[in-house]
Amino acid sequence: MPVHSCRPVDQPLPVRIPGAVGLDRRPWVARAACLETPPEVFFSMEAADVFEALLLCRTCPVRLACLEHALSEGEHYGIWGGATPDERRRLAAIADPPLAAHDEEVA
Numbered sequence: 274m275p276v277h278s279c280r281p282v283d284q285p286l287p288v289r290i291p292g293a294v295g296l297d298r299r300p301w302v303a304r305a306a307c308l309e310t311p312p313e314v315f316f317s318m319e320a321a322d323v324f325e326a327l328l329l330c331r332t333c334p335v336r337l338a339c340l341e342h343a344l345s346e347g348e349h350y351g352i353w354g355g356a357t358p359d360e361r362r363r364l365a366a367i368a369d370p371p372l373a374a375h376d377e378e379v380a
């Protein structure tokens with residue numbers, strides 16, 4: 274069963290998950306549980322992949338840092354910090370103070 278909000282099928286796979294290009298200088302990335310996991314798992318439309326990603330995130334020691342990053346950077350696609358895109362949109366909508374204020378705090 275496809276999961277509707279992971280990634281538009283006509284867009285390339287983002288390469289911005291932990292361990293990949295773009296985030297490798299963030300200190301928390303070195304402790305990410307997903308360093309050895311193919312990025313496709315986190316951006317898949319398949320429920321089995323989404324489930325696998327969410328399970329891995331539950332074991333991750335840097336889950337909150339990852340989630341804060343995704344919220345502050347407005348990551349629209351994929352599983353970040355154990356949250357789906359829809360869950361992150363709901364979190365962003367109720368954030369107080371606004372998420373922009375957290376930008377300086379995320380390592």
Ligand code: SF4
Binds near residue numbers: 291306308329333354
């Ligand atoms: S919370 Fe999930 S996506 Fe984020 S670093 Fe950990 S395993 Fe990777």
